[in-house]
Amino acid sequence: MRLWCAAIFLAVCSIGAADRSDAPSVVTPIVCAPVAQSATGMGSTENVNGGDLNIFHPVSPPAYEIRELAWLVFGISAVIFVVVEGVLVWSIIRFRSRDEEAGTPAGEPVQVFGSNPVELAWTIIPCIIVFVLSLATVRTIREVELEAPPAGALEVDVIGHQWWWEFQLAGAESDTRVVTANELVVPVGRPIWLTLRSADVIHSWWVPRLAGKTDVIPNHVNHTWFQAESIGTYLGQCAEYCGTQHANMLLRVRVVTGDEFIAWQVAQSRPPVDSASGVAGKALFLQLACMNCHAIDGVSTGSFGPNLTHLMSRETIGAGVAPLNPKTLRMWVDDPQNLKEGCNMPSLKLDSAQLDAVVAYLLTLK
Numbered sequence: 001m002r003l004w005c006a007a008i009f010l011a012v013c014s015i016g017a018a019d020r021s022d023a024p025s026v027v028t029p030i031v032c033a034p035v036a037q038s039a040t041g042m043g044s045t046e047n048v049n050g051g052d053l054n055i056f057h058p059v060s061p062p063a064y065e066i067r068e069l070a071w072l073v074f075g076i077s078a079v080i081f082v083v084v085e086g087v088l089v090w091s092i093i094r095f096r097s098r099d100e101e102a103g104t105p106a107g108e109p110v111q112v113f114g115s116n117p118v119e120l121a122w123t124i125i126p127c128i129i130v131f132v133l134s135l136a137t138v139r140t141i142r143e144v145e146l147e148a149p150p151a152g153a154l155e156v157d158v159i160g161h162q163w164w165w166e167f168q169l170a171g172a173e174s175d176t177r178v179v180t181a182n183e184l185v186v187p188v189g190r191p192i193w194l195t196l197r198s199a200d201v202i203h204s205w206w207v208p209r210l211a212g213k214t215d216v217i218p219n220h221v222n223h224t225w226f227q228a229e230s231i232g233t234y235l236g237q238c239a240e241y242c243g244t245q246h247a248n249m250l251l252r253v254r255v256v257t258g259d260e261f262i263a264w265q266v267a268q269s270r271p272p273v274d275s276a277s278g279v280a281g282k283a284l285f286l287q288l289a290c291m292n293c294h295a296i297d298g299v300s301t302g303s304f305g306p307n308l309t310h311l312m313s314r315e316t317i318g319a320g321v322a323p324l325n326p327k328t329l330r331m332w333v334d335d336p337q338n339l340k341e342g343c344n345m346p347s348l349k350l351d352s353a354q355l356d357a358v359v360a361y362l363l364t365l366k
């Protein structure tokens with residue numbers, strides 16, 4: 001009986017080993033609890049990232065495939081768990097030491113060595129289980145990974161930066177391009193083909209309800225895709241440790257109707273409109289180092305930090321570290337390290353009047 005327990009234990013171990021296949025550049029279906037929500041620890045900023053990261057609530061074809069596989073793995077593991085625990089509990093009760101046997105050699109169980117049937121069983125059964133699981137996984141990967149964009153796909157370039165996401169897509173007119181950060185807006189029901197690149201280290205794109213993880217690797221181009229079937233905001237997270245602020249490298253995909261998407265695309269393609277409240281701040285933005293790191297259409301071309309042309313169309317600041325509003329924006333410009341310690345934007349140590357002016361200007365970037 002103990003040998004059987006050992007056989008089943010080995011089977012469980014080998015499943016664990018088979019699960020840990022995360023070769024780079026393939027979509028890795030992941031079976032785990034939803035990512036813990038990142039709290040900012042800032043009393044003044046509510047957590048904007050409450051939301052569903054559950055792989056068991058898919059809304060897009062690759063996510064459905066991954067859920068099926070997750071259930072299969074979960075089911076097989078559950079059966080093994082029940083058998084092992086059942087045998088264990090049964091053994092504990094059946095073979096417990098009894099008063100009359102205590103301390104007598106007669107209490108020793110029968111010793112079995114080198115049983116051929118048992119050796120064969122604990123070799124063959126795990127092999128079969130591992131074989132079934134790997135076939136199912138390979139099949140899922142093949143179904144999820146596409147070689148080329150699906151017909152009619154919207155193509156989006158995704159660039160991972162420490163610690164934010166850049167998105168580039170075609171603008172409203174053929175020669176324009178929309179560049180934005182951390183929040184991707186896409187139309188419902190249309191395939192979205194992502195081309196993933198990294199500006200620095202390895203990141204991983206993961207929006208659990210839309211698709212599996214895909215690594216974002218320097219000097220290497222990866223692709224993934226999804227097709228959201230219902231409107232809403234889907235949260236995601238960088239899923240490859242990429243430095244101190246990795247946990248605050250969140251992203252959101254806002255799925256809207258086709259018409260809303262076109263309206264968004266048109267608005268994002270336009271240069272910002274100058275307004276009186278922004279004049280002083282714009283001058284400061286150009287005087288200070290801001291312009292070296294940030295692009296604003298028609299104003300500056302820096303590309304180290306997020307494009308700010310339509311900053312105020314976003315819901316969050318600092319890749320989801322806080323909701324975007326005048327208060328958090330001021331805190332951010334004053335010293336980004338307060339909100340996102342270690343991030344790659346320094347405090348420019350503006351005085352209060354300068355801060356007011358710069359923030360007033362940023363607020364005009366709708």
Ligand code: HEC
Pocket residue numbers: 162163164181182245285288289290291292293294304305306308311314316317318319332333340343344345346348358362
């Ligand atoms: C050394 C380069 C650098 C300079 C100089 C700089 N920034 Fe940044 N900025 C960044 C980086 C990098 C980020 C992204 C940080 C993150 O999310 O991890 C950022 C983020 C931001 C954001 C948030 C954008 C978003 O969508 O989350 C705002 C707003 C911003 N900067 C404004 C400014 C202003 C105003 C100045 C000048 C006072 C300035 N920055 C100077 C690099 C810079």
Ligand SMILES: [Cu+2]
Pocket residue numbers: 160161163202203204238239240241242246249
């Ligand atoms: Cu990352």
